[in-house]
Amino acid sequence: MVNKERAGAGSAEEPTDQLALRRTNLTRTLRHIRTNGPRSRAAIAAATGLHKATVSSLVDELLARRLVREIGAEYSGGAGRPGRGIALSPEVGAVGIEINVDYLAVHGSDLTGRTVIEKRISFDAMHRDVERCLDDLTEAARRSLAELVRRGVTPVGLTVAVPGLVDVARGVVVLAPNLGWRDVPVAARLAHGLAPGLWIGVDNDANLAALAEYTWGVAAGTDDLVYLTGEVGVGGGVIVNGRLLRGADGFSGEVGHLPVEPGGDPCGCGRVGCWETKVGLAELVRRATPDAAYGLEDGPIPDPQERIAEISRRLAADDRAVADAVAEVGRWLGHGGAILVNLFNPRVIVLGGYFAELADHLIPSAQANLARLAVASTAARCHFVASHLGFTAAARGGAGVVVERMIEDPTAVSLTAPPRLAGVR
Ligand SMILES: [Zn+2]
Numbered sequence: 014m015v016n017k018e019r020a021g022a023g024s025a026e027e028p029t030d031q032l033a034l035r036r037t038n039l040t041r042t043l044r045h046i047r048t049n050g051p052r053s054r055a056a057i058a059a060a061t062g063l064h065k066a067t068v069s070s071l072v073d074e075l076l077a078r079r080l081v082r083e084i085g086a087e088y089s090g091g092a093g094r095p096g097r098g099i100a101l102s103p104e105v106g107a108v109g110i111e112i113n114v115d116y117l118a119v120h121g122s123d124l125t126g127r128t129v130i131e132k133r134i135s136f137d138a139m140h141r142d143v144e145r146c147l148d149d150l151t152e153a154a155r156r157s158l159a160e161l162v163r164r165g166v167t168p169v170g171l172t173v174a175v176p177g178l179v180d181v182a183r184g185v186v187v188l189a190p191n192l193g194w195r196d197v198p199v200a201a202r203l204a205h206g207l208a209p210g211l212w213i214g215v216d217n218d219a220n221l222a223a224l225a226e227y228t229w230g231v232a233a234g235t236d237d238l239v240y241l242t243g244e245v246g247v248g249g250g251v252i253v254n255g256r257l258l259r260g261a262d263g264f265s266g267e268v269g270h271l272p273v274e275p276g277g278d279p280c281g282c283g284r285v286g287c288w289e290t291k292v293g294l295a296e297l298v299r300r301a302t303p304d305a306a307y308g309l310e311d312g313p314i315p316d317p318q319e320r321i322a323e324i325s326r327r328l329a330a331d332d333r334a335v336a337d338a339v340a341e342v343g344r345w346l347g348h349g350g351a352i353l354v355n356l357f358n359p360r361v362i363v364l365g366g367y368f369a370e371l372a373d374h375l376i377p378s379a380q381a382n383l384a385r386l387a388v389a390s391t392a393a394r395c396h397f398v399a400s401h402l403g404f405t406a407a408a409r410g411g412a413g414v415v416v417e418r419m420i421e422d423p424t425a426v427s428l429t430a431p432p433r434l435a436g437v438r
Pocket residue numbers: 269270280281282283284287
């Protein structure tokens with residue numbers, strides 16, 4: 014959303030505060046429709062307190078920008094004179110792509126929140142250098158954007174979710190230990206390979222997943238929530254009082270590197286005894302299925318789904334050693350969970366990634382250890398729950414961030430249609 018073209022918002026002589034006011038009212042109109050569903054112009058005016066002529070003008074601009082559409086049915090919205098309903102448009106949307114050690118996950122959705130693309134692509138960051146990874150990421154982005162277009166949705170932007178520290182303002186991955194990345198200008202690199210004008214953002218995967226959970230997940234609307242992503246690395250996204258906690262530099266949520274065991278095993282970050290050395294997927298695989306541990310293969314590394322499926326099969330067959338290994342990881346999950354509860358007092362800890370898939374086996378020992386270690390007795394009121402969003406939670410959150418930006422400033426969406434994807438094959 015780089016394009017600052019404006020239309021219907023008045024001439025260049027119009028005072029800036031008038032433009033700001035109009036932008037605010039466009040946003041207000043979009044939010045009202047998103048929250049309440051299709052509404053007539055009269056109903057929007059009655060509910061927002063805006064003048065009817067103003068609402069008509071705002072709706073005209075949103076129609077021109079293809080952010081809303083008129084639906085055939087007359088709809089009163091419970092207030093005002095019945096008229097044609099104004100609904101969010103399914104013609105405009107966004108893409109989120111998560112890059113991880115052993116997969117790419119893609120989510121594409123339109124402004125109404127409808128899922129248009131949901132897929133997972135096997136990937137191997139361990140055996141590729143940064144340039145090759147970025148080439149593959151760019152190609153996956155290009156294909157996904159093109160697929161969205163083929164399905165009748167014009168993407169206005171893309172967010173890349175990365176497991177590491179991200180300078181969101183500059184779109185730079187400062188450090189992603191498990192990818193082996195340091196100071197990688199992901200947004201600039203993708204912008205070079207994609208169509209000009211497309212808004213490209215980069216953010217931490219767990220932060221994006223936490224936003225997705227807060228908006229669409231099993232604990233949606235829970236104002237104090239921690240999301241944990243269980244992959245080879247372990248990340249956290251913390252929602253406090255309904256807002257994502259980013260910290261002074263935007264680097265909060267690196268819970269995988271909480272030091273939990275002095276003198277413990279080496280971690281990808283260069284330290285020892287980090288939480289992810291106890292609960293990361295590599296540690297679970299090492300404990301539960303040592304014959305298939307990470308680092309043993311010469312060829313392409315197996316998709317994590319295959320590793321989890323194998324562990325699930327052994328659990329179903331009552332393999333005692335595997336059950337003990339999973340319970341031990343669960344205890345460590347509760348250990349770190351207690352630290353988070355002591356710090357943030359969340360109501361819910363949502364488990365994503367492989368944690369969600371093995372939740373039935375992890376949660377009992379995790380919950381017991383959390384109750385034992387957390388200092389406040391109300392810790393018992395904080396529960397581990399498994400995410401229902403599956404492997405695309407972070408990607409879904411990434412698409413959601415683009416949509417949120419679009420709603421925050423509808424005047425940044427180009428009126429000319431659909432120009433920004435000319436370079437996409
Ligand atoms: Zn570490």
